[in-house]
Amino acid sequence: MQEERLTSSTGAEKCRRKIRAVTVLLCSLFYCEQSRETLESLKRESETLKKKLEEERNKLNDVELHQVAEKVEVLSALSIKTRRVLKGHGNKVLCMDWCKDKRRMVSSSQDGKVIVWDAFTLNKEHGVPLPCTWVLACAYAPSGCAIACGGLDNKCSVIPLSLDKNENLAAKKKSVAMHTNYVSGCSFTNSDMQLLTSSGDGTCALWDVESGQLLQSFHGHTADVLSLDLAPSETGNTFVSGGCDMKANVWDMRSGQNIQSFESHESDINCVKYYPSGDAFASASDDATCRFYDLRADREVAVYQKDSIIFGASTCDFSLSGRLLFAGYNDYAINVWDVLKGTRATILFGHENRVSRVRVSPDGTALCSASWDSTLRVSWSFSTGSNYIFVLGKQ
Amino acid sequence: MAEGSKDQGGTGTADPEEDSPNMIVYRKIEDIVTRIQDEKAGGVAIRTVKSFLSKIPSVVSGADIVQWLMKNLSIEDPAEAIHLGSLIAAHGYVFPISDHVLTLKDDGTLYRFQSPYFWPSNCWEPENTDYAIYLCKRTMQNKARLELADYEAENLARLQRAFARKWEFIFMQAEAQVKIDRKKDKAERKILDSQERAFWDVHRPVPGCVNTTEMDIRKCRREKNPHRVKKITFLNIQLERHCMKVSKVADSLMTYTEQFMEYDPFVSAVEPSNPWISDDTTFWDLEASREPTQQRVKKWGFSLEEALKDPAGRDQFLKFLESEFSSENLRFWLAVQDFKRRPLHEVPSRAQEIWQEFLAEGAPSSINLDSHSYERTSQNLKDPGRYSYEDAQEHIFKLMKSDSYARFLRSNIYQDLLLARKKPADTEQGRRTSLEKFTRSVVSHVELGAVHITNHTGWLTISGLFAVITMLHSVVNFF
Helix, strand or coil: CHHHHHHHHHHHHHHHHHHHHHHHHHHHHHHHHHHHHHHHHHHHHHHHHHHHHHHHHHHCCCCCHHHHHHHCCCCCCCCEEEEEEEECCCCCEEEEEECCCCCEEEEEECCCEEEEEECCCCEEEEEEECCCCCCCEEEECCCCCEEEEECCCCEEEEEECCCCCCCCHHHHCEEEEECCCCEEEEEECCCCCEEEEEECCCCEEEEECCCCCEEEEECCCCCCEEEEEECCCCCCCEEEEEECCCCEEEEECCCCCEEEEECCCCCCEEEEEECCCCCEEEEEECCCCEEEEECCCCEEEEEECCCCCCCCEEEEEECCCCCEEEEEECCCCEEEEECCCCCEEEEECCCCCCEEEEEECCCCCCEEEEECCCEEEEEEECCCCCHHHHHHHHC | CHHHHHCCCCCCCCCCCCCCHHHHHHHHHHHHHHHHHCHHHCCCCCEEEEECCEEEEEEEEHHHHHHHHHHHCCCCCHHHHHHHHHHHHHCCCEEECCCCCCCCCCCCCEEEECCHHHCHHHCCCCCHHHHHHHHHHHHHCCCHHHCCCHHHHHHHHHHHHHCCCCHHHHHHHHHHHHHHHHCCCHHHHHHHHHHHHHHHHHHCCCCCCCCCCCCCHHHHCCCCCCCCCCCHHHHHHHHHCCCCCHHHHHHHHHHHHHHHHHHCCCCCCCCCCCHHHHCCCHHHHHHHCCCCCHHHHHHHCCCHHHHHHCHHHHHHHHHHHHHCCCCHHHHHHHHHHHHHCCCHHHHHHHHHHHHHHHHCCCCCCCCCCCHHHHHHHHHHCCCCCCCCCHHHHHHHHHHHHHCHHHHHHHCHHHHHHHCCCCCCCCCHHHHHHHHHHHHHHHHHHHHHHHHHHECCCCCECHHHHHHHHHHHHHHHHHC
16 A cells, blocks of 8 residues: 555656656756857857957058068178077076076076076076976066076976075075966066966966965966066056967056957967067967067068978067067077068077077177077177168268 | 867868967978979979999989979078978988988988878877887898997887886787788888888987977967957957057157167177177176266157166256256156065055155145046055056156156256267376277277178178278277
8 A cells, every 4th residue: 555655656756857857958958049049149249340340450551561661771681690508408498588687597497497697607607406397487587686487387486596606596486476287488577576477277467476466367368378578668567478379468467457469370379579669569479470560550560471481480589679580480490580671681590409489688789599409599790890881971 | 079079071170189389380391292292293303213233212312302492482592491301301201211310411312201101290109119119120120221220229128128028029019010011012111111210210319319209398288268259348449449550650660670770789889899799898887887878878868768767867867857846756756666566565555655755735745746646546545556656657757758858858967968078087097998998999890890891702891991991080089
C-alpha cells in the first residue's frame, strides 16, 4: 500500500520535473536568442561607427608624409659603426635601458642575470642574479640609484644600487608590481617613486614604488601587452602601449582611460616608442613593418617596409631629432629608416641572433642594441663630413 | 571553440596557429622558395651536376640563389641578399649539400631545397628518441658520405647513455628504416638522405650555430581573449575628436625634426666631439655644467617646454622672473611637478604645503588663478591626490607661455647668453684651458676629417676640403 502511494507520487513528481526542465530549457534558449540578438545589434552598431570614423579620418588624409617630405634635404650617407661589444651575459639578452648619465646601462637576460654596465669603460659595475629565468624587462631609475626588472615571475621588482661592490643587491630586491602573467615592459615615470608596467595578462599598471600600491590600472587590450612608452612631455600624463591584439593604445595616466587606439598592423606589436616631440609614435611588429602614427591626425602616417625584409621587427627607437628610426629585427639586423621620407637610410649587421632591443642614449650620441647572441653592442655615427658645409653656411 | 577546430577549411575561422609570428615568417619564406624553384616563372635552374664518378642530383649554386634574390626582392646590395639567403637556410628551407652549417655563400657552392615534408611550418618538435634512431641509422648505412661528424658522434654517445634501457627498441627502429630506405631508387635516396640531414641540422644544430627553432617565450604563452566588440562610447568619443589634416601634421613633424637635426649626433657634428668617438667627455661635462653653450641656449627659444627641460634653462628663466617679481608662477609649476613624483604617503601633507604657500588667503607666493580653476582645486584638496593641482598647473603653464616666456626671450638675461656677449675668462688660466680644449677639438676634427678627406680615388673630396678650411678657420679665430 505504502509502495503504491510512493510510486504514484514519484510518477507525478517525474512529470512535474520534466515540465520544469523543458520550461527552463525554453526560457534559456529564448534568453540566449535575445542576448545573441543584442550582441548582434551591438556588433552592427560598432561596425557602423567604425566605418563612419574611418570615413571621417580619411577626409583629412589629404597627402602622404613622404610626399610632403620631398622638400626635405636628403640625408648624407650614414656611417654607423659598432665600437663597443659588452660581453658577460650567459644567454639571450632580452632588454636594456640607458641611465640618464648617458654612459651607464642596465641589461637583463634569459639566464636570470641583470647587469649594470658603464658602457664607456666596458666595466661591469653590478651583477644581480635573480631566481627566475627570462627577465623580460628592465629599467634604470631617473636618479641613477636604482633599477627595476621583471619577467616570467609575473612581478616587477626595484633594486637599489649601492656604491659598495660587495653588497648583495639581490637581497635588497623589493617586489613592487604584481601581475597575473609575465611582465613584458617596465618604465619609471619621471621619478624613482612610480613604476609603470605592461604585462602578458593584457593590462598595464601604475605602481607606487615605496608602498607597492596599485595607483591605476589600464584595461582595454584584448591580448598580451608587449611594450609601453611614456610620453616625453614634461607636462603630459600619457603613455602608449602595444600588444598581441595588434593595437597600439594611448592612455591617460590620471583616469586610466584609453584616449586613442590605432589598429593597422597585421600581427603582434612588439615595441612602441614616442617621437621626441610627443606628437607621434612608432611601432615595430611581427608583420615585418614599422609604422608611424600621428596623434593629432589620429592615424597612421607612414609604413616602413621592404620586400627583402620578411622577419618581424622586435624593437625600435628614434634618434634625438626624430629623423632616424632604428629598428631591430628577428633577422639579426638593424634597419635605420628615414622617418620623414620613408626610405631606408642604412642597415647595420653584426649581431649573430635576433635583436631584442635597441635604445638611443639620452643625449643621442650612441645606439645600444641587445641581442639573443648574448651581447650588447654600442654603435655611433662617424658621418659628419658634409655637415661642415652646413656649419660654414650658417657662419 | 568546437566550431573552430572542425571548420578547418572554412573562410571564417583560421587555424589558430596560422597567425602566430613564426608561421607568418615561414609562409613568406615558403612563398620565396616556391618561386625560386619555379623555373618557368623566372626561377633558378635546378640541375644534376657531374662530380668525379658520381652525379649530384637536384642542386643549384649559391650564386644563382643570390642573383635571384637580388633581382626578385629588389635588393641592391649582395651582402643583404646573402644575409637573407643565410637566414632562409638557417631555418631549414635550403641547405648546402656538403656541410652541416646552414649559411648561403655567393659562389659555386651547391645547395638543395628542402622537401615540404620537412618544412618547419609543419610544427615539428622531434624528440631525442627520433634523433637517436636517426643517428643509429646513419651508423648502419656504412657510406663515407653518411659518416657521423664529431659532434654527432658525441651526441650519439650521450643518447646511448640516456636511453640505455630503450636502446634495443631504438636499434630495431633504425634497422627497419634502413630496410625501407634500401628499396628506394639510388638518386632519390641521395636526395632524401641529404634532406633528412638538413632537417636535423635545424633541430639539432652544430654547436656554435644558432638554433632557429628557439621560440620567444612571450609568444608561447599568449592569452588571447575572444575579440571584444569595440566600445560604442569609445567610438563616439573618437568621432567627436577634432583632428588635424595630415598635411598640417606632416609640416609640423618636418619643422620639429629639422629644428633639432643640428642637435642630433647621428646626423650632425657634436661640439667639441662625440665622447664615444674621441674618448673625451668634455661634451658631457659641458652639458652637466650650468654654463650653457650658445647652441644649448638657442634650444630654449624653441618652446617653453624645451627651456624647462634644461636645468640651466629653468635657472635662467627663474632668474628673469625674479627680476620681474613674478617668480611665484614658475615656482608653483615646479612645486607641482615635484609633488606628482612623491611617494603616495607624502601626498596629503605636501598638497597642504603647496596650498599654504601658493593659494591660501594671504599666501606668501600667491599665484593668480581664475576662479574656476581655484574652485576646482579647492574641491580636489578635500581628497588630495597626485593630480589635485593638475588644472591649476595647466592654467599657470599657459599663462607663463603666453606672457612671461615671450618677454624672457627678449630679455637681456637670455639675449646675453644667446649671443655669448660674455666672453670666456681672459685670464692666463682661462686661455690655457681654452687652448687645451681647442687642441682637443682640432685633433678630433682631424680624426673625423681624415675619414672623409679623400675618397676612394685619393682626390680631396668637397667635404674634406671644407673640413680643412674649418680647421684653418678655427685656428685663425683663436689667434
